[in-house]
Amino acid sequence: MTDAQETAADSSLRTTGGAPPDDVETAPIPLLEPRDGIPPVIADEESLAEVIAAFAAGTGPVAVDAERASGYRYGQRAYLVQLRREGAGSALIDPVGCPDLSGLGAAIADAEWVLHAATQDLPCLREIGMIPTRIFDTELAGRLAGFPRVGLGAMVESVLGYVLEKGHSAVDWSTRPLPEPWLRYAALDVELLVDLRDALEKELDRQGKLGWALEEFDAIASAPPAPPRKDPWRRTSGMHKVRRRRQMAVVRELWNARDRIAQRRDVSPGKVLSDSAIVEAALALPANAHALSALNGYGHRMGRRQLEQWQAAIDRAKALPDVELPQPGQQLAGPPPPRSWADRDPAAAARLSAARAAVSALAETLNMPQENLITPDTVRRLCWEPPAQVSADAVASALSGYGARAWQVEQVTPVLVTALSATATA
Template identity: 60%
Template sequence: MTDDRTIPEHDVVPLLEPREGIPHVIQAPEDLAATIRAFASADGPVAVDAERASGYRYSGRAYLVQLRRTGAGTALIDPVACPDLTALDAALAEAEIVLHAASQDLPCLVELGFKPRKLFDTELAGRLLGYERVGLGTMVETILGLRLEKGHSAADWSTRPLPEDWLRYAALDVEVLIELRDVLSTQLEESGKREWAEQEFHSVLNAPAPPPRADPWRRTSGIHKVRSLRGLAVVRELWQLRDRIARDNDLAPGRVLADSAIVTAALESPRTTRTLTEISGFTGRSARRHLRDWLAAINKARMLREVQLPQPTTPGDGPPPANRWADRDPVAAKRLAAARAVVAALADEHRMPTENLLQPDAVRRLTWEPPEEISDESIAARLRDLGARDWQVDLTAHPLAKALTRLENKGEI
């Protein structure tokens, strides 16, 4: 990363207090209405952030929403007390909303009825500009010369009342977000990447919700240790039971039962509650409440007929893992290597991560099943089908077509 865009360490100043002090948390309808009027009458972009309780609660809902706009100051809204933000959404319909890592916060904001129409994502802008570290605290420090304290990012924001130091942290998260946006916007203009950023922001705003995962229990950490189909059945039954308990009690699944306990139970297949409690993870308060249920789930897996057992893997709709290509399809492996080299060189030229120039999944799918006739036009059409934006297609279609054609001409594919 270039040093000329960053503030030297010795010039960094701690940002300790919000300029107007810590705002009171808005919980009453009349206070929310007054805040909406204030923000609607102010001008310029609106900085927005949301705090969730990941790691504590099952849902991804917001437990605090922070806003800041020049002329209106900072507002902290309790979405538990004020769960309907459609009036705020309507009042700010024409405003540019500034978020950091917008894809993380947009789902919980949309749940509240707040859906931006125009977005500036400071993290995504930083990636396009080639900043190596794009966390909010790091960017504020290196670009603005201000140090944010980040000690409460993993806190349980469902706590009520929220401690004052948490509220201070929350207010500071939007304190200089607009200033950061302004600097990044200028840099995007100067580097010729503003239009690229606009296309990326539009894509984030209009991205469809991801489809439900098939067999989500297969993502249990450590499941690779389970070699038998019967053991996989134990993982599945325990995972599904844990998920039901977690959902019913709005608890993060890991707070009900750790993945490591599920995997150990699958390996040891305990037959009594005593042997079950000998496994670390089943002795915690949440887990002990359901000892009989856990044991019943294990016994259910033990009694399944062979045809009811899960298979080791489930086929996906895309290409296999890239490390298997050389064995399964050596020609495709050569295409992938050539395409990756092209994307890496272009990303380096334009000073951005390769995954922001072109999604790795798009590169894999393109090279696993390329068009029958390789040309700039056919590669461009395939990339668009795979979700690439126009600016990405403009930069990559011709070099990719050229590289794949070269392989064909050499007789390597």
């Protein structure tokens, strides 16, 4: 950032909370270089110790970001961690060379961590020992404040008046050494994150939503790690085409075989075998490797050995006794899909229709997405099994039991009581 750009940013933030005055047409300024230059990549314990000391001595919130290699490597591990803090500057840390960042996490544990779309980065940060106690999520803040576009680039441009170059967001961050343009991009991602946080805090406060945002941030920071997904093979793209249990067993066997290979090779499962190829084989139930080779996804580029390993998985599924075949659908912990409500329980369908309309209208009034006002699953659960006596206390208690935050309960309880009461007397 040039001196002129820095002065412009400081002035804009001081006078307007990050946005230019309404009567001034200001063209966004491209942000091309970190103000302190591209920091060196930290990949050894000695350099990491220096960064830890610097960030421990810094002041104020800590901007934190992580880059993964989604679509290239197995899993969602971090391949670069970026931080910035007043008094410490910016740091780029290589978790491959420094796989244990618990010391850094402890050094900044008492600070507020500023992240964009925190739920995406927190799992991979947790794996390397970085666990915050307080966060500020600029993406979620943007949603609650009613911004129509909440990607980091869009937020920085609309709130601070700068344009971030986003061309490297989907590259293979496991590449070593990382190219300089990628490192520049990574450093710029945390360059203005604290400035964005400060401007959004002012905007949320102006709208009377700051307390709501803080509740949301606390819920994210205190949430336990998500448990492993049950039957992940059921999420194979195109699974809706697979109707018969024997075919489902083929999907399961191929998915599990692919996952083992991908984990062993440390590559994205989609690079081993595509979802569409799995579904193709499940529907066709080929008799042998030759028949398999004629299907889409198993063409001439696939060697005989690979074809045989996939055919072996198919044959295992075909040989299973009926009692070991998967059931047609997952056991649902909550209500059935809403599309079936009209037939199964017309009264519940009427409740859901009224509740959805009420929540939609309230969300529009509050200028935020419906799913941030209250999750659709919570509304479905309430409408499928409403309290015996519809009252504000009963509805509020049910919402809290489903995990709604206090501010959500306060906002939606009146409109949901009205909706449920109206359908009960209709």
